Amino acid sequence: VSAPVDDRGLLLGDGLFETILYEVGKLHHFGGHADRMIRGCVVLGLPAPDAQVLEIVAMDAVQAAGLADRRAAVRLTWTAGSGGRGLDRPDAPHPRLIASAAPSPRPTTPASLVTVSIRRNEGSPASRIKSLNYLDNVLARRTARQAGADEALMLNNRGEIAGAAVANLFWFEGDALLTPSLECGVLDGIMRGLIIAEARRVGIQVTEIAAFPERLAGARGMFLTNSLIGVRAVESLDGMIMDTHRMSALLSSPT
Amino acid sequence: VSAPVDDRGLLLGDGLFETILYEVGKLHHFGGHADRMIRGCVVLGLPAPDAQVLEIVAMDAVQAAGLADRRAAVRLTWTAGSGGRGLDRPDAPHPRLIASAAPSPRPTTPASLVTVSIRRNEGSPASRIKSLNYLDNVLARRTARQAGADEALMLNNRGEIAGAAVANLFWFEGDALLTPSLECGVLDGIMRGLIIAEARRVGIQVTEIAAFPERLAGARGMFLTNSLIGVRAVESLDGMIMDTHRMSALLSSPT
Numbered sequence: 001v002s003a004p005v006d007d008r009g010l011l012l013g014d015g016l017f018e019t020i021l022y023e024v025g026k027l028h029h030f031g032g033h034a035d036r037m038i039r040g041c042v043v044l045g046l047p048a049p050d051a052q053v054l055e056i057v058a059m060d061a062v063q064a065a066g067l068a069d070r071r072a073a074v075r076l077t078w079t080a081g082s083g084g085r086g087l088d089r090p091d092a093p094h095p096r097l098i099a100s101a102a103p104s105p106r107p108t109t110p111a112s113l114v115t116v117s118i119r120r121n122e123g124s125p126a127s128r129i130k131s132l133n134y135l136d137n138v139l140a141r142r143t144a145r146q147a148g149a150d151e152a153l154m155l156n157n158r159g160e161i162a163g164a165a166v167a168n169l170f171w172f173e174g175d176a177l178l179t180p181s182l183e184c185g186v187l188d189g190i191m192r193g194l195i196i197a198e199a200r201r202v203g204i205q206v207t208e209i210a211a212f213p214e215r216l217a218g219a220r221g222m223f224l225t226n227s228l229i230g231v232r233a234v235e236s237l238d239g240m241i242m243d244t245h246r247m248s249a250l251l252s253s254p255t
Numbered sequence: 256v257s258a259p260v261d262d263r264g265l266l267l268g269d270g271l272f273e274t275i276l277y278e279v280g281k282l283h284h285f286g287g288h289a290d291r292m293i294r295g296c297v298v299l300g301l302p303a304p305d306a307q308v309l310e311i312v313a314m315d316a317v318q319a320a321g322l323a324d325r326r327a328a329v330r331l332t333w334t335a336g337s338g339g340r341g342l343d344r345p346d347a348p349h350p351r352l353i354a355s356a357a358p359s360p361r362p363t364t365p366a367s368l369v370t371v372s373i374r375r376n377e378g379s380p381a382s383r384i385k386s387l388n389y390l391d392n393v394l395a396r397r398t399a400r401q402a403g404a405d406e407a408l409m410l411n412n413r414g415e416i417a418g419a420a421v422a423n424l425f426w427f428e429g430d431a432l433l434t435p436s437l438e439c440g441v442l443d444g445i446m447r448g449l450i451i452a453e454a455r456r457v458g459i460q461v462t463e464i465a466a467f468p469e470r471l472a473g474a475r476g477m478f479l480t481n482s483l484i485g486v487r488a489v490e491s492l493d494g495m496i497m498d499t500h501r502m503s504a505l506l507s508s509p510t
Contacts, residue, residue: 002257003265005353010258011332012389013268044390045397077266080393087389087396087421098260123374123412124391133388134267134342135299136379138335141342142300157378157412166342 007096008089009079013132015095016040021227022062022072022101029227030055032190037078040129047095049078054097061099073104073228079132104228110235110244111224113164114149115213116140120162122185130187141165151224153213153237156185160210167224167232168192171216181208191225219243262351263344264334268387270350271295276482277317277327277356284482285310287445292333295384302350304333309352316354328359328483334387359483365490365499366479368419369404370468371395375417377440385442396420406479408468408492411440415465422479422487423447426471436463446480474498 009015018037021028034051041048058074065072077098083090118140121127140152144165152165161180163169168189170179177199180186199206216222221243222234233244264270273292276283289306296303313329320327332353338345373395376382395407399420407420416435418424423444425434432454435441454461471477476498477489488499 001260003260003262005256005258005332005355007258007265008393010262010265010334010353011272011330011387012393013387014390014393017266044394075266077260079265087393088400089393089397098265100260117378118380119376119378121374121376121379121391121412123372123410124376124394125373126390126394131390132266132268133390135269135381135386135388136376138263138267138269138342138344139299139380142344145343155378157376 015079061101065101110233111150116143116152120185122156127185137165167226171219171222270334316356320356365488366405371407375440377411382440392420422481426474426477431460
């Protein structure tokens, strides 16, 4: 379980990953994760993995970690492989697939958020795919933890709401549900897409928008989504207590 | 020569690196590189390496690669090490040091540049340090190569000039030398700092500024700097031919 030190994922963050929820013998939304990784390869100009191979490798990782009967997070990493000269990849890159699994308990409490100063880069396509460049998110989370909060609220360079360090953000205004649009420098989250589709299916109006953080003062409930936590209510933002009452219906949605 | 696959440098780009020029038995500007890595650790909240250890490991890498009598690039990588839960580091991170060396011929021709659409993230402290998050730069370089150029000109999200994918940018206006300020989302380059100091020493006015790319139409000569190439003249930008005449004095400066 090691990678060569000339791997471009390690040297330059040249690659992608997915984090997939495993429960009771099943990978959740595996197709969505595989599709996103394949779309990410188009953005990066990398050869794409085979979805069936990814699934086999993911299940093997669960077995190897002894987590077959547990709730687990499976991580699949697809790097640009070895070689090239500096930034330039070799003419024919040979990507490297790395898989691992770890226990993943579901958070049982609502999240507290603080706004941090580190911005999402809306001017890079990498902000919308799940690339290996997560240092901004690591620093954002670290800042939030140091402030005593669970998660960071990140804005982009235009000052618009982007999301949390490792989750998408939604909020209610009246009966409508809002979430930052991908153009704001937002990861195209699997759970984000499922929540949008599910909300629309049950007749809730969903708007993807560019919005400034002042707008959140009028929110009637706010929540985070990602593949591992599913949906998690936000209880406070910068010390302002949020209404978590509205979350009950969506919190019970399937992940 | 491998790293564990749970290394946070590989998983999240959580770490730093330096690329140091080696020639005729000597690491160039080693002190500047070690200082920058140590300052970067402060930004990231990581334990810092010992400069003497870095130097020994760098020279060992040159020897191990059989490059003692060659011009070589030494790469030192300092990752946040293994462990932690997702974005959160372990309480006491144990960074990992990785070193390698490769031949590094000096480019002998001036560079052609094209402006790319991928932006530098001026809203992140990581844009000013040499972190492992180089995917934006990889994509910028790739775009430039596909357009038939040698290097990319990157702007930031405000649309200001930032620099090349893997070099700082300077240009002349009349007798004055200009370069984007670090606040524009610019790497604090070792060679950038040396050129600014050397230019001022010989009486050239140097201004670090936030400037829009239209300003480059009035440039009387432009060049790139980094630790491996030293100073490299720019012969064209987006097909516009640049005056390379003014470069001669600085091109002969010591690297």
